[in-house]
Amino acid sequence: MRIFDPHIHMTSRTTDDYQAMYASGVRALVEPSFWLGQPRTSPASFYDYFDALLGWEPFRAAQYGIAHHCTLALNPKEANDPRCTPVLEELPRYLVKDGVVAVGEIGYDSMTPAEDVALATQLQLAAEYALPAMVHTPHRDKLTGLRRTIDVVRESNLDPEHVLLDHLNETTVKDAAESGSWLGFSIYPDTKMDEDRMVSVLRNHGTDRVLVNSAADWGKSDPLKTRKVADAMLAAGFSEDDVDKVLWRNPVEFYGLSGRLQLDVPAPQALHEGNSILRGGE
């Protein structure tokens, strides 16, 4: 079984996770830039983080046989902090880099005017740089947030078919599917979507344009949720081809819109900017 996790924050995860993911079938992933839990106080913090998502993290993933790509953006939450918004002006020089396969995560957190500006600006950047957009939908007030997101996408220059609407559930899947965008589902332990509910969504809505991710980060989350959904699909009578479509071909097709996916894992390098995973020392 080959698995592509289209949304996982490996910066927050351990090498044990990389090993366990590889053992479960994960061969490729996309790491969206996001909020780190603690507020950043200057744009420079973003640039070091973006560089890590383009350099150190793919280097680390390659040690474990996994192809790593990223999406870059000013995240919805920090779009509200005027100390961080200059990132929007610097973003273009990052969007031309090879490892970037979308603009993201963008979208709404609390649906403020500052978030409106950041979302519209970054959808425009995606259109200008011929990249798809990875759009986070709010965890609170989900349907209102989703409908407003779809309206902003419709008013943008970006084709809805180049947009992935993420963190969907049973209440938002219908509107999201009608918008023509790709449908992302984040599977969490205990809260929000779980694997059995995901299987029901797949039964009702089919497998077209559906992506499943673990969204694993620094919070309670599970980097093996993609595999657990695959196993739940097989147990529920879906075919191996259905599993391959949802867990591999769909994410490849969506992020392939960037023209930048490199699914052959590069041979592991011993050093990244002079440092090894042995903490600099032989």
Ligand SMILES: [Zn+2]
């Ligand atoms: Zn995320």
